Amino acid sequence: MTAQAEPLESRYPDLRDPRVMVAAPRARRAALAGLWALAERLTKLLRDAREPMIGQIKLAWWRDMMAMLASDPAALPKGEPLLAELQATWAGKGELAALVDAAEAALLADGAPARLDCARVFGAELFRLSGGAEAAGSRWGLVWGAVLQEEESAARDLFAAACDEPALPRAAFAGMRALLMLDRWAGAIAASAGERHWRREGLLLLRIGLIGR
Structure with a gap:
């Protein structure tokens, strides 16, 4: 049974939980924190989507951002803290688009x-x-x-x-x-x-x- 009143992030195990993060390799903690923040953002998007088409439009934006992160990170829009966090640790890497694809599959x-x-x-x-x-x-x-x-x-x-x-x-x-x-x-x-x-x-x-x- 789900606990609808609980904050989303409390309802599934998150690597950013301090009790878990301390067990992650120190050199990768910043990158892992950004990755799991992205997972949380995608999860919230799925949870809030009332129409699959609207959800797909929002996911398409994130897919474009992940492509830009891989190919031209300096061109990423300013003012989005999560993009800045990912730019600091995932710039030039193209793997994150796979997580957006997996989120879209879950949406549909x-x-x-x-x-x-x-x-x-x-x-x-x-x-x-x-x-x-x-x-x-x-x-x-x-x-x-x-x-x-x-x-x-x-x-x-x-x-x-x-x-x-x-x-x-x-x-x-x-x-x-x-x-x-x-x-x-x-x-x-x-x-x-x-x-x-x-x-x-x-x-x-x-x-x-x-x-x-």
């Missing part, structure tokens, strides 16, 4: 199987861009997809799929303990069908952060 997903697939893909792309394996992001992606749903039945289906998703071994997250924390955190949320247990989740993150399991 029609039916339960498509929602499942698109949620997995968004998680896979975000984890890949964060320095992990694509397969490592599936469970997180399903939880992310669940919190986007307005219908409780659709959210339950995605949480159930996340609960059934096999937990990858710790070796799959070698060198990226922050992503391991996100995966296990997503698994805990899925096991509770989206009901949040903040103290228990905090203890889970503390344990994984300290001993890796």
Whole structure:
């Protein structure tokens, strides 16, 4: 069951959470913060879109911005803090457009199987861009997809799929303990069908952060 009154960013595991970010490689923290800020902006866009066409228009703007970031970062519009943040850490890199494409696929997903697939893909792309394996992001992606749903039945289906998703071994997250924390955190949320247990989740993150399991 989703908690509609909670802020969006509190409803899915975010790498920018200080308990998780501290486990990320120090040299990549600024880039990761920008990446996950982009993921949050795209997520809010999907959540707020009442008409797919309007959502697509907004996503097209972000796709254009990501192309400009890759090819001509100095030409990016001024006054958008997120673009400035990305320019500082992702200039000259073209990978971020893939996340916008994954968000558009999620926007247009029609039916339960498509929602499942698109949620997995968004998680896979975000984890890949964060320095992990694509397969490592599936469970997180399903939880992310669940919190986007307005219908409780659709959210339950995605949480159930996340609960059934096999937990990858710790070796799959070698060198990226922050992503391991996100995966296990997503698994805990899925096991509770989206009901949040903040103290228990905090203890889970503390344990994984300290001993890796």
